[in-house]
Amino acid sequence: MDNQTKKKASFTGTIGFVLAAAGSAVGLGNIWRFPYLAAQNGGGLFILIYILLALTCGFVLLITDIAIGRKTGKSALEAFGAASSKFKFLGALSTIVPTLILAYYAVIGGWILKYMVDYFTGQGAQTATDGYFGAFLASPVSPIVYTLIFLAATALIVYKGVEKGIEKFSKIIMPGLILLIIGIAVFSVTRSYTDPVTGVTRTGFEGMYQYFVPNFDGMTVSHFFKIVMDAMCQLFYSLSVAMGIMITYGSYVKKETSLTKSVIQIEAFDSGVAILAGLMIIPAAFVFTGSVDAGAGPGLIFVALPKIFEAMGVVGHIAGAVFFVMVVFAALTSCISLMETVVAGCMTLFKKSRKQVSWIAFVAFAAMGVVVCFGYNLITFRMPLPPSFAVDATTGTILDILDFFCNYIMLPIISLGTCIMIGWVKKPQWIISEIEEGGKHFKAKAMYSIIIRYVAPVIVIIMLFKATGKF
Ligand code: PFF
Numbered sequence: 001m002d003n004q005t006k007k008k009a010s011f012t013g014t015i016g017f018v019l020a021a022a023g024s025a026v027g028l029g030n031i032w033r034f035p036y037l038a039a040q041n042g043g044g045l046f047i048l049i050y051i052l053l054a055l056t057c058g059f060v061l062l063i064t065d066i067a068i069g070r071k072t073g074k075s076a077l078e079a080f081g082a083a084s085s086k087f088k089f090l091g092a093l094s095t096i097v098p099t100l101i102l103a104y105y106a107v108i109g110g111w112i113l114k115y116m117v118d119y120f121t122g123q124g125a126q127t128a129t130d131g132y133f134g135a136f137l138a139s140p141v142s143p144i145v146y147t148l149i150f151l152a153a154t155a156l157i158v159y160k161g162v163e164k165g166i167e168k169f170s171k172i173i174m175p176g177l178i179l180l181i182i183g184i185a186v187f188s189v190t191r192s193y194t195d196p197v198t199g200v201t202r203t204g205f206e207g208m209y210q211y212f213v214p215n216f217d218g219m220t221v222s223h224f225f226k227i228v229m230d231a232m233c234q235l236f237y238s239l240s241v242a243m244g245i246m247i248t249y250g251s252y253v254k255k256e257t258s259l260t261k262s263v264i265q266i267e268a269f270d271s272g273v274a275i276l277a278g279l280m281i282i283p284a285a286f287v288f289t290g291s292v293d294a295g296a297g298p299g300l301i302f303v304a305l306p307k308i309f310e311a312m313g314v315v316g317h318i319a320g321a322v323f324f325v326m327v328v329f330a331a332l333t334s335c336i337s338l339m340e341t342v343v344a345g346c347m348t349l350f351k352k353s354r355k356q357v358s359w360i361a362f363v364a365f366a367a368m369g370v371v372v373c374f375g376y377n378l379i380t381f382r383m384p385l386p387p388s389f390a391v392d393a394t395t396g397t398i399l400d401i402l403d404f405f406c407n408y409i410m411l412p413i414i415s416l417g418t419c420i421m422i423g424w425v426k427k428p429q430w431i432i433s434e435i436e437e438g439g440k441h442f443k444a445k446a447m448y449s450i451i452i453r454y455v456a457p458v459i460v461i462i463m464l465f466k467a468t469g470k471f
Contacts, residue, residue, distance in 0.1 A: 009162035010074070010252045016167035017253050018262050021066075021332030022269035023170040026177070028108060029238040031327055032301045034274035035281045037209065037234055039293045041227045045214035047275060050231045054239075054267050056457060057232070059082055059444075060451040061241040061415060064422055067434040069250020069257070077345030079251065080421070087421045090414060093246030095345040097410045101243065102338040103368035104399045106154065109331040110147030110369070111302060113134070116324035117146075117228075124317040128310035133302040136378040147369040154335040158343050159358035162252050166336055173329045178273070180326040185279040190311070191287045201279055205427060207286030211278055229466055232459055236405050238270055240337060242415040248341045259435050273330075280323070284308050301327070339365070343412060367445025370439045372398050386468060408467035412460040419460070423453035 011017040038046045063167040072082040077095045081088035114136065118127050126132060136142060157165040189204040240246060253259075285304065286292045305323070309316035339361055346357045360448075371379070373396030382395035385404055396404060422431055428449040435442045442448070 002235030010254060011167050011249075012163055013254070014172060014257045014301060017257060018175045018269075019170040019295050020166050020337070021240075021246065021249050021262070021266045022248065022451070023166075023174055024046065024240045025238060025266060025270040025334075026174075026273045027238075027240075027330050028105070028327070030270065030274040031233065031330060033234060034139055034238070036293070036300055037279040038278050039282055039409070041230055042215040043210060043217070043292075044212045045216070046231060047212070047278075048214065049228055050235060050274075053228075053231055053235050054271055055228070056234045056447070057451055057456055058239050058241070058267060059263055060448055060456060061418070062239050062246060063448075064418060064431055064452060065246035066250035066259055066263065067431045068418075068422075069247035070253045071431075071434040073251050075251055075344035075348065076247040076341055077245050078348055081270055084421055084425055086425070087417060089102070090421070091345075091415045093414055093417075094242075094247065095411065096465030097406050097414065098243050098245060098341045100402050101406050102335060102342065102365055104402045105264050105331070106151045106335055106365060106369050107143065107147045107327070107372045107399060109150040109154075109335055110143055110145075110373075112324060112331055112374065113150050114142065114146045115302065115306070117327050119125065119317060119321035119324055121325075122317075123175060124306070124320045125310060127152045127302075127306040127320075132194055132306075133299075136346065140374070140377050142234050143267070143373045143376070144370055147373060148366055149368060150332070150335070151365050153332060154339050155358050155362035155365075157332075157336050158339045158361070161354060162340075162402065166340060169336070173333060174269070174281055177326055177329045180322055180329075181273060181280060183278045184319060184323055184326070185276050186278050188282075188284040188287075191284055193287045193311070195290075202290065203226030204283035206219055207292060208279060210286060210292045212281040226429055227234045233408070233463060233466070236411055236415065236463075238274065239267070242411050242418060243338075243365045244345075244414075245337045245342045248344050249337065251344075255437055258440055260440070260444075281305065284312075288312065289354060349454045372402070375399055384421055391453075404467070408463070411466070412463040415460045416457055417462075419452055419457045423449075423457070436440055 011020060033052075068079050068083060072079040074082050075095075076098075077091045080091040080094070115127055116267065118124060157169050159165065160168075189208050192201055192203040194201040235241060253262075281300070282292050285308060288308045289304075306320065309320035309323070312319060332395075339358075343354065343357045343361050346352070346361070347354055350357070352360075375381070379398065383401050384394060384395040385400060422428060428445075431452075432442055432445055432448065
């Protein structure tokens with residue numbers, strides 16, 4: 001056994017932990033999902049609801065995961081069993097789900113890497129041509145090569161360990177990511193374009209106004225309810241809660257660290273990047289397409305944005321290159337957290353060293369990634385999915401199925417199990433005492449107990465119903 005397994009791995013301090021956890025939270029969800037959800041759901045209204053939910057339910061679920069990890073000192077696989085033997089199964093689920101997410105998240109990481117390389121090698125214009133993305137996916141080799149490179153980078157950082165790999169990498173990447181995203185947002189907001197046919201000039205400021213100002217046009221109670229549910233699903237996914245990840249990272253946090261302050265900082269990072277991502281995309285989309293709704297799903301990053309960069313001319317090629325570097329960083333730190341959760345679980349399960357497990361994980365995820373890539377060419381299998389989750393309104397590829405199963409079925413189930421375990425079996429005080437460790441004061445105790453016992457379980461049950469597509 002190497003030193004890593006003998007000595008308990010830990011982050012060196014609060015900053016390292018906050019940046020690593022923010023690295024997990026800030027990912028593709030912030031960059032492509034949040035902006036289009038906001039554009040479709042009343043702009044500023046969605047943002048407002050999202051922030052309110054982040055400060056209440058998001059705060060409670062995130063601090064619960066981190067506190068379970070720190071209190072038990074164990075990775076997700078063992079932490080639930082250590083807390084309560086009846087809930088041991090949640091440990092297994094919290095390790096299987098990140099495994100499945102990583103299998104497809106790394107493939108999307110590979111696609112982004114491909115676009116980044118295209119922009120750096122002067123092929124940016126090609127990415128804007130019709131059918132480019134489809135042709136790339138249909139190729140049986142290229143997506144696999146990029147996925148493997150992306151996975152190798154992820155595995156290398158996990159192999160290096162918590163302090164020398166994850167923490168060190170996050171400390172460099174996260175501040176860089178913030179600078180890049182602010183730079184692109186300022187660039188986007190200051191664009192303007194005069195339509196040669198109509199002579200109308202559109203400015204980025206007008207796009208920003210449409211993004212931020214709440215839109216109540218035609219609002220009904222059921223539409224409002226849909227916005228709240230969309231914001232909730234997005235929040236859980238974006239914060240990486242109920243996936244075992246924050247439990248595993250929590251097990252590396254020192255007792256001196258204030259959990260409340262750290263959670264607020266992680267949430268500020270996560271929501272801040274999501275809002276800035278909208279500022280990057282929506283004003284530019286408005287200026288160059290005339291609509292704030294640049295499209296949804298993978299089509300936004302891989303189809304709509306390259307066209308927007310192309311419309312900007314030469315400067316758009318530079319903006320595109322910077323944008324894809326930034327997205328590669330964001331996706332990489334999220335992938336690292338997924339792989340770390342699986343590796344940490346397997347290290348204890350198979351009594352192997354970090355280095356051995358990291359190697360095996362790379363090979364295993366490479367094999368899964370290949371199958372996911374083949375889902376766009378050699379494997380023609382499609383599964384029916386509820387209309388709002390299906391890419392072509394009825395069915396999904398292997399990637400869509402994994403995404404649907406993990407985020408809309410398993411995430412609510414694991415959250416519900418966690419709420420029942422903490423709210424009703426162990427009781428909220430079990431977590432509160434961990435938050436107050438070392439004489440720290442936890443002001444929001446009453447709110448915490450109410451949310452973990454009543455509010456969050458009701459919401460996740462509604463989320464499960466939503467996954468049936470009938471809601
Ligand atoms: N939170 C990440 C994002 O917003 O893209 C994605 C993610 C990472 C989700 C890790 C779940 C997870 F376990």
